[in-house]
Amino acid sequence: MAFISSGYDPENPLKDRITDIGPRKGSEFYPPIIKKNKGKWLYHEILEPGIIKRVAESGDELYTIRAGGCRLMSVSLIREIISIADKYCDGYVRWTTRNNVEFMVDSKEKAMSLKEDLLSRKQPGGCYKFPIGGTGAGITNIVHTQGWIHCHTPATDASGTVKATLDVLFDDFTNMKLPAKLRISMACCLNMCGAVHCSDIAILGYHRKPPMIDHEYIDKLCEIPLAIAACPTGAIKPAKVELEDGTTVKSVAVNEERCMFCGNCYTMCPSMPLADTEGDGIVLLAGGKISNRITAPKFSKVVVAFIPNETPRWPTMTETIKKMVDTYAADARKYERFGDWAERIGWEKFFEKTGLEFTHHLIDDFRDPAYYTWRQTTQFKFT
C-alpha cells in the first residue's frame, strides 16, 4: 500500500490551496428536460406506486422512478446506479430528501422497462436492490442516523432497526392504501441528528442509566466546568474523589435522581459514558408531522416508553409499529394523518384501539410544557 500524494504538500499546506468554493451548483447537474422546464411545471400524477409523471407547460413529460434503498451505500452500489442511469437516463440521477434514488426518463415506455430492470436486481440473500415505491398514501424510506456503525453516543443501531422495520412494513412502501402518507424516522439518541420529533412514527434510541464516571481520567480528558454546565437539570456538581491508590483527584458527582439520561455530559466529556446493555433501548413516538396540510405541524408524542434492544431484528419494536400502522390504516379517515386521527378519536381511544399499554412514563413531567399536556376538562372518553 504505497502512499500516493494528491499534490498536497504537508510542509507547505497553503501552497495552491483552494478553499471556500462551496458545493457544485445543482443546476449544472439538471437533466436537459429540467433545465428547459424549471419553474414551468404544470402538474404531476402518480401513475403507480413509485412512478410519477410530471407535465410541463411546454407539454414535455418527465417520468421519475423512485427506488428505496439504504442511506449507507457502497461505491460498488453507486456504480451500479451509475450504470443504470447511463443506460436509461442519459447519465442523470438524483436522490430524494428521504434517501430514495430517483431515476428520471422522458417517456412512459422507458419508465416501464427501467422498472422491470430495477425489480429484477436482487441481493444474494433475496433482498431487492431497488424496491420501487415510496409515493402517495403509503410509507416511504425511513430517514435515520448513524447508530452503532459510526457514532459514539447511540443507544441503539440505526441501519438495523430501519432494515427490520422496512421489512415488516414493505407492503406499505410498495402500495398506496393508507389514509394518508405516513412518515417514519429514526434517531439513535436524543441528539436527533435525524430530527425525528415531528414524524408520524419516530423510533428513538434512549439511555436509561446515568453516566458512569471515570474518576481517574476525567480531569485529564475533560474541562470539568463544561461537563457541569452541560447538564440541563443541574444534576452534576464538582467533587473530590479518592482513588484506590489513595490519591485525591478532581471529579464530578451526579445526582442520579435528577438525571434524564440525555447524554449531554458525555458529549462534552468522554469520561462520562452512558451506554449500557440493559439500560439502552428504543422509545416510540407517534402522531407528529411537518406538513401544514389541513392541520398545523405537530410534535410526535411518546407512546411506548421503552423497548429493549433485541438484536438483530428488534421484533417487539417492529410488532408494535406494525400494530400502530394497521390500527391507523383500519380506523382513520381518508386524508387523516396519524396524529390527526389520534387527536380526533382521543389519545385514550388510541391506547384502547392499538392495545398499547399506558404507563406513568407517558405523562409529561418535564418543565412547563408538561402542564399543557394534562387534561383540564371533563370531556374525555371512557375506555
Added chain:
Amino acid sequence: MEFKHKTPLLDQLETGPWPSFVTDIKQEAESRKKNEKNIEYQIPVDCCEDLLGVLELSYVHKRTHWKHGGIVGVFGYGGGVIGRYCDQPEMFPGVAHFHTLRVNQPAGHFYTTEYLEKLCDLWERRGSGLTNMHGSTGDIIFLGTTTEQLEEIFYEMTHNLDQDLGGSGSNLRTPSDCMGESMCEFACYDTQALCYDLTMEYQDELHRPAFPYKFKFKFDGCPNCCVASIARADLSFIGIWRDDIRIDQEAVKAYVGGELVPNAGAHAGRDWGKFDIQKEVIDLCPTKCMRWDGEKLEINNPECTRCMHCINVMPRALRIGNDRGVCLLAGAKAPILHGAQMSTLIVPFMKVEEPYDEIKELIEKLWDWWMEEGLNRERLGELMKRQGFQKLLEVTGLKPIPQMIQEPRSNPYIFWKEEEVPGGFKRDIKEFRKYHQR
C-alpha cells in the same frame, strides 16, 4: 467469500425484501479484497470487514464501540470532518481511525454520473468506499478514512472535483433544500437558487466555527414542507403566495366527474369510493373558505391560510398564486437540551429576489444577537425563549404583528419599559407621602 470476522447476528439482516446494508458492506469488502481494478488503496484494504466485525460486536454487547470524536480536520477549517476512533483497535485495526467527511451536496441532490463516478474513484482509493447518500443534514457522507488521508482528499476534491466540504460543529451547517422549481409545480420560489446563494455567501461561517452552536438553514418550496424546515432549521424558509389560488373550473368539473384522478393518484391503492368534492375538499378546508355549487368552485382567498390540501387533492385544477415569496420562521431544534421546538413565524412574507439583500440583512441581525448573547451550545430557538420575543423584535427591527402568534398572552406580566410609561419610573416618595400617610 470468507471474511475476517464471523457475523452471525448481522447475517440475519441479509434476508427480507428491503435492501440489506449488511450485504452491501460485504459487497464492498469483497470488492476490496479481490481488487480487480488494481487500486492502490490508501487506507486498510480490510476496513469494511473490520467495520462488520465491530458492528457485530455491538450487536452482541448492545453498546457502541466508537470512541468519542477527536479533533481532526483540514487546515484552516473547523468543520467538515468528524473524528472517529474504534475502542477495540487491536481487534479491528482496519477501522482504528475511521473519520467521517461531510461533502457539501449539490442542490436538490441532482447528479451527473460523470461526477458521481469521480466521487466513487476518490473515495474508493482514499477511504472505505462506504458513504451515506445522504446524511441527515443533506451532505454526501464519506464514512471512514485515516487522518493522513484528510488533506489528500480535500486537495483532490477542491482541485479535481471543484467541490468543498460541508459543515459540522458550531457553525453554519450545510444548507439544504427541496426539489423546488426543478420538478415541482408547488414551489413558490427557487429553493435551489436561494440555497446555493446563501451557501456561497456564508462560506466563512460554514467552515470556521464562530457560533455558540450549530445553525441550520432549510428551504421548503411550499407549506407541504418536504425538507422539514419547520422542524429542523434555525431559520426555515417556506414558500407561500399572497394572492389568489388559480382555478381551472373545467378541471374542477373533470375531477368531480371522475375524468381526472384526485390526489394525483396518491390514494389509488384502496377503494375509497367515488371522489366527493364536498366531503374531501370543501369540508376539510381548515378555514371553510371554499364553496362548490355543483357548477363552480369559489374560494374566498383572503380567508385562505394556504394549507395546500385543496391543491394537493386537485393539482390540475388548482394552482398556487402568482405573487409568490417566502415565509420566514425561526428557532426549530430537536429536544436536546430543553425540549424540541418548531420554528416560530417572524416574517409572514418576503419577496425572493436576487441578490436577496433583505433576507441576508435579517440573517445577519439574528446572528449578531445570537453571537453576542447566546450561551455555549444554545440554539437560536432557546435564546428566543430565554430572552423573549420582544428582544427578537428589538434586535431585528421587525414590527410586531398578530401573524406572529397563535393567541395573545393570557397573563398581564408585561415587562413595561420605562420609556413606555408616561413620566418614567423615577418618582418622589416625599411628594407621594404628602397625600398618602404611612
